[in-house]
Amino acid sequence: NAGVTQTPKFRILKIGQSMTLQCTQDMNHNYMYWYRQDPGMGLKLIYYSVGAGITDKGEVPNGYNVSRSTTEDFPLRLELAAPSQTSVYFCASLPLSGANVLTFGAGSRLTVL
């Protein structure tokens, strides 16, 4: 059981470039989330999904897109990267029932120069 796997761990982008952060979970969790965490700050929700084919915006969705074609995968797409998107990104998942406990990936540190 790998849990929640994020790739890449580190990435440097130039302004205007695009990239996709990958997130995969093998726990058959229905709910998946993308958070960003700026230095010294808490977690801000970017997008979330309650199941395959269903996504919704969180608190800070501008500049990002997501898709959820399978239960396992929840990629986060950055289009036209901006310095304001420099942050650490965490993917997390939650089961539909049972313990209400988020499982986090290890994080992806993104720098936009």
Place this chain on the structure above:
Amino acid sequence: QKEVEQNSGPLSVPEGAIASLNCTYSDRVSQSFFWYRQYSGKSPELIMSIYSNGDKEDGRFTAQLNKASQYVSLLIRDSQPSDSATYLCAVPPPDGQNFVFGPGTRLSVLP
């Protein structure tokens, strides 16, 4: 919109002392509350959850919940340098769709 506030840090305590971390929330219907610990450069990990008013103890950690005051706290007894981390309070909605995290309190335990 739910809001979760935490006492501003950083909080410094000497080794062996009690560290007290506080969290207040604005949504009166919240039923469960979680404390996550985050070491620098790492992802958050769950350390305590509490669902009922009163105290819940787990080893050196005690969570206290007062729903009437919309207040939840985390006490760490016999603080150790390994407890130095940022502590995040999290409040999930009943439908599990959108957790709200507080800004975190950074704790430093001084040897």
